[in-house]
Every structure is written in C-alpha cells, then in structure tokens.
Amino acid sequence: MDVEKGKTAKYLKEKRPVPKEVTEQLKYFTRTKKSILNALKEGDKTIPQLAEILAIPKDEVVFQLMSLLKYGFVETGEIDDMDEYFYYKIKNDGKN
Amino acid sequence: MSEQMKSLEFDVLVIGGGIAGGEAALNLANLNYKVLLVEKELSIGGKMIMLSKVFPTLDCAACITTPKISEIARHPNITIFTGAETRKITKIEEHHFEAIVLQKPRYVNVTDCTGCQLCEQACPVSVSDQYQYGLVGRKAVYIPFSIASPRAAAIDIENCTLCGACERVCPTQCIDFTQTEEEFLVTIKSIVVATGFDLFDPLKIPRYGYGTFKNVITSMQMERQLAPTRPYNTILRPGDGKMPDNIAYVLCTGSRDKSLGNPICSQICCMYSVKQAQLLMGALPMADITIYYLHIRAFGKGFNEFYAQAQDMGVEFVKGKVGKITEKENGNLILRYEDIEQGKVQEAEHDMVVLSVGVLPNQGISDAFENKKLELDPFNFINQADILASPAKTSIDGVFVAGTASGPMDIPDSILSGGAASAETTSYLRRALL
Ligand SMILES: Cc1cc2nc3c(=O)[nH]c(=O)nc-3n(C[C@H](O)[C@H](O)[C@H](O)COP(=O)(O)OP(=O)(O)OC[C@H]3O[C@@H](n4cnc5c(N)ncnc54)[C@H](O)[C@@H]3O)c2cc1C
Ligand code: SF4
Ligand code: SF4
Numbered sequence: 001m002d003v004e005k006g007k008t009a010k011y012l013k014e015k016r017p018v019p020k021e022v023t024e025q026l027k028y029f030t031r032t033k034k035s036i037l038n039a040l041k042e043g044d045k046t047i048p049q050l051a052e053i054l055a056i057p058k059d060e061v062v063f064q065l066m067s068l069l070k071y072g073f074v075e076t077g078e079i080d081d082m083d084e085y086f087y088y089k090i091k092n093d094g095k096n
Numbered sequence: 097m098s099e100q101m102k103s104l105e106f107d108v109l110v111i112g113g114g115i116a117g118g119e120a121a122l123n124l125a126n127l128n129y130k131v132l133l134v135e136k137e138l139s140i141g142g143k144m145i146m147l148s149k150v151f152p153t154l155d156c157a158a159c160i161t162t163p164k165i166s167e168i169a170r171h172p173n174i175t176i177f178t179g180a181e182t183r184k185i186t187k188i189e190e191h192h193f194e195a196i197v198l199q200k201p202r203y204v205n206v207t208d209c210t211g212c213q214l215c216e217q218a219c220p221v222s223v224s225d226q227y228q229y230g231l232v233g234r235k236a237v238y239i240p241f242s243i244a245s246p247r248a249a250a251i252d253i254e255n256c257t258l259c260g261a262c263e264r265v266c267p268t269q270c271i272d273f274t275q276t277e278e279e280f281l282v283t284i285k286s287i288v289v290a291t292g293f294d295l296f297d298p299l300k301i302p303r304y305g306y307g308t309f310k311n312v313i314t315s316m317q318m319e320r321q322l323a324p325t326r327p328y329n330t331i332l333r334p335g336d337g338k339m340p341d342n343i344a345y346v347l348c349t350g351s352r353d354k355s356l357g358n359p360i361c362s363q364i365c366c367m368y369s370v371k372q373a374q375l376l377m378g379a380l381p382m383a384d385i386t387i388y389y390l391h392i393r394a395f396g397k398g399f400n401e402f403y404a405q406a407q408d409m410g411v412e413f414v415k416g417k418v419g420k421i422t423e424k425e426n427g428n429l430i431l432r433y434e435d436i437e438q439g440k441v442q443e444a445e446h447d448m449v450v451l452s453v454g455v456l457p458n459q460g461i462s463d464a465f466e467n468k469k470l471e472l473d474p475f476n477f478i479n480q481a482d483i484l485a486s487p488a489k490t491s492i493d494g495v496f497v498a499g500t501a502s503g504p505m506d507i508p509d510s511i512l513s514g515g516a517a518s519a520e521t522t523s524y525l526r527r528a529l530l
Contacts, residue, residue: 003274009258009260011273025223048337058335058336058427062334063231071235085336
C-alpha cells in the first residue's frame with residue numbers, strides 16, 4: 001500500500017469515519033481538563049473543593065483529576081488538617 | 097484484503113499467556129520444542145502481572161513476574177502473538193492439529209516502537225483505562241502498563257479521532273493506520289489451553305450497590321490501588337478522593353451461591369483479602385479493617401499462619417453474611433449483615449467496601465474446537481478427563497489444560513499446573529516418535 005509513513009491516519013479516516021460519540025468524548029475531556037486546570041491555577045484545591053467550584057460530581061473529579069495527575073498536568077500537595085483530603089496543584093503551569 | 101493466508105508450523109500451540117500458559121511455554125521451549133503462544137490481550141502476564149504483592153510470602157508480584165515474562169519473550173523457541181485470537185481448531189489425526197490465528201491490528205509496528213510515550217503525550221483523547229480497572233483514564237494510543245510485554249504502544253481504534261498527532265511525533269514512524277487483520281493457518285502437534293478465569297461481575301448483585309455507590313470497589317481495583325503503579329497518588333475513595341480509614345471486605349462475593357449460578361468456593365478470595373488487609377494496615381496505619389466472612393479457608397502451605405498474622409496485626413474478622421449495603425450522604429456505607437455467631441441482624445458503618453469477587457470459568461475457548469469437543473465440567477471449567485492420574489489431560493488427546501482454565505487456584509498451583517501440562521505435552525509429543 002502506498003501511504004506515506006507518518007500520514008496514515010488520514011488514509012484510515014477516509015475509509016472509516018470517526019463516530020460522533022468519540023468526538024463528543026474528546027470535547028468533554030478537553031473542557032473538563034481546562035476547567036480543572038483553571039481552578040488549580042487560582043490555588044491548590046481538594047477534590048470536594050473542585051467538585052463544588054466546577055459543579056460536577058466528586059467521583060467524576062476523582063477520575064478526571066487522577067488522569068491529569070497521570071498525564072503530568074497536576075501534582076499532589078499536602079493533606080488537609082483532618083488527614084482526609086489531599087490538595088492538588090498545577091504542575092508546569094498546566095503544560096506537560 | 098483477501099491475500100493468501102500465511103502458514104506457520106510449530107510443535108505446540110499455547111493459548112493464553114498468563115502465568116500458567118507462560119510456565120508451560122517456557123518448559124516446552126527449554127526442551128527445544130517450538131512454541132506459539134497466543135494471547136488475546138496486548139501484553140502477556142495474565143492477572144498476576146496486575147497484582148500488588150502475593151500471598152502468602154508478600155513478594156512483590158511485578159518482581160516475580162517481570163523476569164519470567166522477559167525470559168518467555170526473549171526465548172528463541174517461543175513466538176508470541178498478542179492481541180490475537182485462536183479459531184477453528186481441528187484435529188486432523190494424532191499429533192496433527194490445525195488452527196486459525198487471527199492477529200488484530202495494533203496500528204503500531206511493535207519491533208520499531210521504543211516505548212518512548214511521546215505519542216501518549218500528544219494524543220488528545222482520554223478514556224477509561226481497562227488495565228487500571230476503570231479507576232483512571234488513558235490515552236487512545238497507549239502502552240498498556242509500564243511492565244507490559246511487549247512494552248509497545250497500541251491504538252484503541254474505537255476511541256481514536258484519527259487526528260494523526262501521535263504519528264506526527266513518533267520518532268521511529270512505527271504508527272501505521274494501514275494495518276489490517278491478518279489470518280494465519282497454524283499447524284501444530286499439540287495444544288495447551290491456559291485461558292485462565294473471569295472475575296465475577298458484582299453488578300449482578302444490585303443489593304451491594306457496586307457501580308452506584310462509588311466507594312464500593314472490587315478486590316481487583318484494590319489490588320491496583322495497592323500496586324506501585326497505582327492509579328491514584330495513594331489509596332483513596334473513588335467517590336470523593338478521601339483517604340479511607342475504615343474499610344470492610346465482603347468475602348464470597350459471587351461464590352458459593354447457587355442463585356448466582358456459582359455454587360463453588362473460589363479458593364483464592366479469603367487469602368487475597370487477608371493479604372490486602374495486611375497491606376492496607378501497612379499503607380494506612382490508622383485504618384480499621386474488617387473482614388466479613390462465612391468461613392476462612394486457609395488450607396495451603398503457610399496460609400493459616402498468614403491468617404493468624406493478620407489477626408495479630410489487628411484485622412477484625414466478623415463471621416457474618418452481608419445482606420445489603422446502603423450509602424449515606426457523606427459516601428460512607430452501611431452494611432446490614434447477619435451476625436452468625438450472635439444469631440442476629442446487625443448494622444455497621446464503613447467508609448469504603450471491597451467486594452472479594454470470585455473466580456468464574458472463561459468458557460469461550462471450547463467453541464473454537466471444530467471437529468472434537470473440548471468438554472467442560474459441571475461448573476463450566478475445562479474438564480480434567482483423568483484428574484488423579486493425568487491432571488492436564490482433557491477430553492481431546494493431545495490437548496492439555498493448565499492453570500485456572502481447569503478451576504480456581506492460586507499462583508503456586510497455577511505454576512505447578514503449567515508444569516504438569518508441559519510434562520504431559522512432552523510425553524505426548526515423544527510418543528509421536530516411537
Ligand atoms: C484480586 C486478586 C488477587 C489475587 N492475589 C493472589 C495472591 O496474592 N497470590 C496468589 O497466589 N494468587 C492470587 N490471585 C490468583 C491469581 O491471579 C491466579 O492464580 C493466576 O492469575 C492464575 O493464572 P492463569 O494463568 O491460570 O490465569 P490468568 O491470569 O487468568 O491468565 C489467563 C491468560 O489467558 C488469556 N486468555 C484468555 N482467553 C484467551 C483466549 N481465548 N485466547 C488467548 N488468550 C486468552 C488472558 O488474557 C490471560 O492473559 C489473585 C486473584 C485475584 C482476582
Ligand atoms: S490519531 Fe488517535 S491515537 Fe493518535 S493522537 Fe489522534 S486520537 Fe490519539
Ligand atoms: S509508537 Fe512511537 S511515539 Fe509511541 S511509544 Fe512507540 S516509538 Fe514512541
């Protein structure tokens with residue numbers, strides 16, 4: 001097959017359209033990521049604090065924030081006075 | 097796509113690259129037999145490679161698995177297909193089988209991938225990571241996990257937007273979206289089935305609230321939380337990120353229960369729960385751990401001592417059958433249970449619950465056999481036709497079974513069973529020469 005190396009995604013895109021759910025999921029992640037990082041730019045926060053500011057369920061914050069931790073956008077800070085919730089902070093100004 | 101099917105020839109086909117299949121493949125390869133190992137996942141290693149530490153020695157699972165896995169991967173007599181399926185297995189005559197192996201496209205050329213992860217960094221997509229049992233996300237292009245073998249990227253085509261960012265940054269240009277499925281016609285003399293077990297799905301017990309109450313997790317999710325390559329910064333409640341300090345275990349979830357179609361004991365849940373309780377006491381020194389059990393089955397070498405050790409460490413054991421779990425507004429959980437010793441119904445509050453899910457048969461592989469029937473036992477594990485004299489023997493001469501494909505067992509027994517399967521396979525292959 002004569003498809004130039006490094007440009008093969010385009011080839012498959014012509015044969016296999018990207019489902020709508022996939023683009024929707026990408027938009028959702030990009031939006032949530034942005035709002036979490038913006039909130040953390042204002043100062044370190046715990047998961048319940050983020051959930052309140054962003055008005056999304058706490059379990060969803062856990063999932064998205066831990067993903068951002070894994071991808072290197074965020075790092076773990078101190079634990080709160082009650083030894084219950086960690087503070088999370090922005091890493092590298094949100095660029096990984 | 098209808099290129100001519102490629103033909104391959106080996107002495108033995110091992111189906112399933114967990115610890116049992118890996119052990120069998122390695123033994124056979126060391127005896128100079130040519131082995132084809134077919135694994136359906138993107139990495140070999142099975143469930144064991146995902147574990148934290150292992151009972152009863154508390155050795156780190158990755159430290160034991162990694163050297164073994166790399167020995168298998170590097171062995172000149174072993175060819176490995178990951179992300180592949182075996183179909184249409186036909187017995188032509190004694191010492192002569194044919195099978196179709198379907199290699200699914202990974203969209204990454206494994207030999208050229210250096211595992212640099214630049215593609216992961218570039219990929220904009222984030223979806224649930226199946227190798228972290230859904231606790232965290234991963235990219236659409238991803239290295240399955242850090243100790244995966246092969247440690248090479250793969251593309252999750254279902255979730256890929258085909259934006260091309262990954263292939264633009266890949267330094268070795270090994271990403272290739274033109275890859276398609278490939279079929280191979282494989283000729284072998286003998287087969288080892290080591291397809292392992294499935295985990296019980298706790299959604300089947302709605303009264304435990306798994307899926308709805310986010311602080312109810314499975315034992316496999318706790319294994320991941322305890323592993324060095326954990327999904328979170330430490331052990332946390334998935335519901336709100338709180339560090340738990342009062343954790344309950346519900347043993348026999350999905351085992352020993354006729355109404356759920358699984359009347360037998362899973363053999364490993366008691367011991368892995370006792371292990372996790374000990375590890376949690378180490379990781380969260382202030383935490384209380386309570387194990388709700390029906391009977392503690394600690395029958396193996398060193399097991400009873402391991403159980404006693406947990407009791408000495410302060411793990412609480414309550415003989416009780418958990419009927420229902422409800423959730424409080426703060427995410428804590430109320431367990432309603434029948435206290436067997438006191439003969440009455442009690443309630444207790446915990447801030448996290450771990451369901452010790454049982455071992456179920458992985459039945460699919462028997463459908464791949466075309467002209468001979470691979471028989472299952474009454475519990476749908478692969479039937480051991482002569483369990484006392486020849487435990488690896490199945491209903492088909494020349495097809496042997498290894499590990500949990502034949503029933504619930506722990507790692508030492510799975511390795512022993514892999515050893516038995518390789519010995520019986522060797523004896524079968526030698527008979528061809530007589
Ligand atoms: C939460 C938990 C904790 C545990 N902790 C311990 C412990 O501390 N100590 C201990 O001794 N044991 C422990 N165990 C048990 C241990 O995981 C098993 O004994 C062991 O993994 C069994 O190995 P196996 O190779 O038989 O099966 P598996 O690990 O299930 O491997 C089977 C392999 O076959 C592949 N496969 C399946 N179907 C196909 C197919 N059709 N084609 C190709 N490939 C296929 C699978 O992808 C997998 O890689 C634990 C289990 C659980 C669930
Ligand atoms: S082409 Fe797919 S895998 Fe590659 S970066 Fe884009 S979304 Fe990710
Ligand atoms: S696919 Fe390319 S960019 Fe991704 S890990 Fe492999 S070599 Fe690196």
